[in-house]
Amino acid sequence: MKLLIADDDPQLVRALRITLSAHGYEVLAAADGAAAITAAAQARPDIILLDLGMPRLDGIQVIQALRGWTEAPIIVVSGRTGSADKVEALDAGADDFVTKPFQIDELLARLRALSRRTQGATGEATVAFGDVVVDLATKTVTRGGHRVHLTPTEWRMLEHLARHPGALVTRQDLLKQIWGSDQVSDSGYLRLYMSQLRKKLEATPASPAHLLTESGMGYRLVL
Incomplete structure (x- = not known):
């Protein structure tokens, strides 16, 4: 270790x-x-x-x-x-x-x-939803058996959601996890990164089944 x-x-x-x-x-x-x-x-x-x-x-x-x-x-x-x-x-x-x-x-x-x-x-480091597998130990993501490239920020956002499956993760919590402070102004950044994650991981990005938005609160990963 x-x-x-x-x-x-x-x-x-x-x-x-x-x-x-x-x-x-x-x-x-x-x-x-x-x-x-x-x-x-x-x-x-x-x-x-x-x-x-x-x-x-x-x-x-x-x-x-x-x-x-x-x-x-x-x-x-x-x-x-x-x-x-x-x-x-x-x-x-x-x-x-x-x-x-x-x-x-x-x-x-x-x-x-x-x-x-x-x-x-x-x-318990593997989280799966749809045809996506998130390996928290190796920090890798696959979809349909193929490796998916995520940017460091996309990974941090997905990782935090994957560590709390089913739970509401607030915008403030994500801002702190990604940028180290919940005082950072969102300015649409979280919506942008979530949109990118959906395009890479959801079967129908415009109508997501797993990476959900909780209006006015934050996001939730549904397995």
Whole structure:
């Protein structure tokens, strides 16, 4: 399992790299917030360990940026002990919070828990509707057995809908998933990308059976 450590403390990173590598993790490291985002985009880690107090983008900004395109579990590892910091990190999209200094056994237990959750989700990573199969693990889409090319934005939109089949996904939620903020003005972009997805995936794009619009609210994927 691939793990990214984003922390500007080289001694801690070195110690974690040695320990976690010994437990079978493939460890990558980034020394500041901007480097963490770049490393995550390039390496696609399975889990991210993230410090809050880093140069060139703090931890909260990194979480917000990452949550625009990845659902990889994020564990905040920070010396900040205030409940407000924990709440802010969790609200931004972190999955867990470990306060420094910590016992390595505790960190390993939390990593195992998140690994089980991730592996469990991957076991149900294929979503099918009509003659379309969406593979969330390999990030591929086929229709009638043939590969369908999606743009990165189209994929992020479809992926989020596929992870919540049958549920209403609001416009605000999609804006946050695609662009990292629900404050971005829609300006018709979601309608445009949904139209493109329907043309590629629906038998009758003008009268969709699966990628549905909930007027005034958002969208729903019906299997």
